[in-house]
Amino acid sequence: MKRWMQHIMPPGTKCMCIVAIVVHLDFQSRGIGTALVREGTNQADQDEVLCWVQSSEAGRRCFENEGFEEKERLEVDLDKFARGLEGLEERDAERKWGTHVWKYMVKFPRQVD
Template identity: 30%
Template sequence: MAAKYVVKEMKSKVEMDAIMDVIWAANYDPYDTYAQLFFPVLGYTPTAREDAITESKNRFWGNHNSTPTSNWYYVEDVTNGKVVGCAQWEVYTQNPFKNGPPTLRAPWWPEGEYQEFCEEIIRQVYTPRTNWMRRPHLALNWMAVIPTYRGKGIGSLLMSIGTSQADELGVECWMEASSMGKKLYEKHGFRSLFKMQFDMDRKNASDVWRKCVHELTPTTVYPMWRPTHGIWELEGDSIKFPWERGAA
């Protein structure tokens, strides 16, 4: 029997646009604060939302084309041609942080405290990765499945794409996970290293900053790691965690 779902690699702007539609749908059901951090709707009208969607589609397409390590995959329902899930795996064949942590910016926000807040959240999220993953590895940056297609194995198809490639290369994997996806990732050999809470205190904070803290601080994030081949138990030896491994 032919498979109902197939995984394809994104190659065109049309495919990227369909992927972004999945991400928008998935992050609003249930609502995830990350949706507003990365895709701010700067207004309260349908037009404002459409403008935000268009901006995000152009931004992600541009970022993909300017990032050699970026690989986007999507799952298509072959019965109707609908894109129902997606994932971005970045493949690093060398130390991506040999020049130190990158400067992380959020230009999709207007200049000001909202942009500063978003940049500080991103900095805190990526600090463990930039400190510990200074070796060849695969990183899962985005994973989304349309709500009506959850529980059908689509997430596992997208996970297998990355973990299979990591195993072929003999490298580790990394991600920053939400609570909702954590169980799926554990099934594919990942484990949570710790539970991240955000420190967004600012001396003499303005009303705008306090509003950001109240409305935009993400829920719990779990930095997760998968050792080479997903092997956690070694005969006669203990496994070395990312912070024990050093740079390539």
């Protein structure tokens, strides 16, 4: 995280980091996540601070819709960290964890009148 912050933020830059937005499956696709993100980014705009998030693919669209842009990504082969997967045959592929991608996304403050 420190490397990422140094990469996108000049020294002295103030920022807001969205740590987590989670909406229960029964209530997804109703605009709740978007409303939560918008509430935070409106405050960031008023405070004139950069806003960033480390998003999963599942959350990417919500953040893009609110003006975030992907600046960098981190892809991790989770199978390297899983115990008991060594030497699994191709037929056992459903037991593998696969690759996970985190997207580092940024929204610069917009001018508030």
